[in-house]
Amino acid sequence: MNQALAILWAQFRALRNMYPRSGKLGMILSLLLTVAWYALWVVGAVAVAYVIEETKDLHILERFLTPALLLAMLYWQVIPIFMVTAGASLDMRRLLVYPVPHGQLFHLEVMLRMSTAVEMLVLLLGAEVGILLNPTLPSRYALALLPFVVTNIYLSVGIRDQITRWLAWRRFREAMVIFIVLVAGLPQVLLRTGISDEYRKYFSFGQFPIWPWTATGRLFVGDWTPVNWAVMIAWMLAAYLFGRWQFERGLRFDQEAARSHGSEAAASSGFYDRLLSLPSRLIADPIATLVEKELRSLMRSPKFRVVFLMGFSFGLLIWLPMAFGRRGGGMISEYFLPITAAYSVMLLSEVTMWNILGFDRSAAQLYWLAPVKSSTVIVAKNIVTAIAVTAEFCIISIVCLLFRLPMNPLLVLEAYIVCMVFQLFLMSIGNISSLLYPRPIDPNESWKRASATRFQAMLLLVYPVLAGPLVFAFYAQTKWESPWAFFGVIAFLAVAASLGYAYSLERAEEIASERKEKILTSLAQGGAPVAS
Secondary structure (H helix, E strand, O other): OHHHHHHHHHHHHHHHOOOOOOHHHHHHHHHHHHHHHHHHHHHHHHHHHHHHHHOOOHHHHHHHHHHHHHHHHHHHHHHHHHHHHOOOOOOHHHHOOOOOOHHHHHHHHHHHHHHOOHHHHHHHHHHHHHHHHOOOOOHHHHHHHHHHHHHHHHHHHHHHHHHHHHOOOHHHHHHHHHHHHHHHHHHHHHHHHOOOHHHHHHHHHHHOOOOHHHHHHHHHOOOOOHHHHHHHHHHHHHHHHHHHHHHHHHHOOOHHHHHHHHHHHHHOOHHHHHHHOOHHHHOOOOHHHHHHHHHHHHHOOHHHHHHHHHHHHHHHHHHHHHHHOOOOOOHHHHOHHHHHHHHHHHHHHHHHOOOOOOOOHHHHHHHHHOOOOHHHHHHHHHHHHHHHHHHHHHHHHHHHHHOOOOOOHHHHHHHHHHHHHHHHHHHHHHHHHHHHOOOOOOOOOOOOOOOOOHHHHHHHHHHHHHHHHHHHHHHHHHHHOOHHHHHHHHHHHHHHHHHHHHHHHHHHHHHHHHOHHHHHHHHOOOOOOOOO
16 A cells, blocks of 8 residues: 555646645635636535435436446546646556556556546545435445446556557657647637538447447446446446456557657658658758758657647647537638638747747857857748648648639639638747747647747737728628629738848847847756757
8 A cells, every 4th residue: 555655646746746836825726726627516416416416217217327327438538638637647658667566567557547537536426326326226226336447447447558559659759649639629610500310320320239338328227137237347347357467568669669660651751751851952052941940840849740630630629619510600601711721820830930949949159159140040030930821731732622612713712811821920020029939849748838928918919909990801702792892901911020030130140149148048948958
């Protein structure tokens, strides 16, 4: 028990370290939020106990329990994915050097899995209390939840260890982040569009008797047939074998070897090299070399790849229900392409405009050592940003074309011009903000967001202020029923954006010379490829 308590305490400390250290006030606030979070689950458990206690019709109780247990099982198995991705889960391989018997490590892992789904345990405890208080149901029916709990615990062990190994591959790590983000956006799609009767039949598989939530719901209401018990025993045994198998594989897994193998495979792609060396054939040095370097750096950065993928995946998922849902229509559906493309530009600005030296970190000192002007470096980074925005726009246009969304050649041209002008405005501000508020960003961290600054809070005002004139261009086109009205407004905005961009380069050159030491000191605060 001493070993188990020590490991559980280490898991608690890992969870605690996820929260920012901001003094006593911050700790008190975090504690209050934690208490409020679990208090909500306790209230939910009380509500579940009350519903089960007052329900007299067993058929209604079963219909209520089956989908509820399905949701509980999904939550139970999804939580380990979040824990591993956020880096808040202990690695059992590091305990092999301690005098802990090998056979006990699996049981310790099981105890840790129980600690990561406390919310579901609280709700199931409420269900147990409800059945004990219901006078029409025998108390022994409460035992029906025990196989369900055991199955989920062992299954979460196996899923956690499997996900841990998969996350060693960078491509999977990024795909997992995209998957989690898309799943988080699905409820909005379902709420706005609903599920038509034509597709509802495909969701009836959840009522099959072979599923653990269905068998548990039947056992809970007294259907203690051998078939239901056999289903749950089979699930418990399968979950145990799966969890033990994945746990043993995880102990023998070499994470660093897997990562290095993936990196070598990516670096050996001939097409990849030819594609990234294309700027050297079209642009003169030194900008060509800087552009190629920036392209290679961004393509190897999981954080950039995740944001780039979110531009045409999460962006479409967010705006499609608003434009074509049950309450959609109007301006959003008519100008769906420019709205989605502008949203993708906003997403890319986080990693390509507002903090252009963040990925370089202390390696940015090379820009002051090399015989190249700071404005030349900034122009090269801006060219790469334009390439990324253009690629994003092309993908979004292809997706809209495949799904036959409202678009025509004129709208495509207008949307692209709007994106370029919007990007020019953002780069004009970002070129200066990157030198006034530099901060290091880990390019390999695809999950955590960079620390917030006062300037990022100001962006809540910057985006609508810059987007307003662009929206007016489409309004002018609609008002005067002529595309020339749109191009007239856009031409004026393009000139203004160009003047602002030219000023930003001059001002950035001055700031880079005046704040050189402060910039390098700020960028060297995090880990860096070159020692400061």
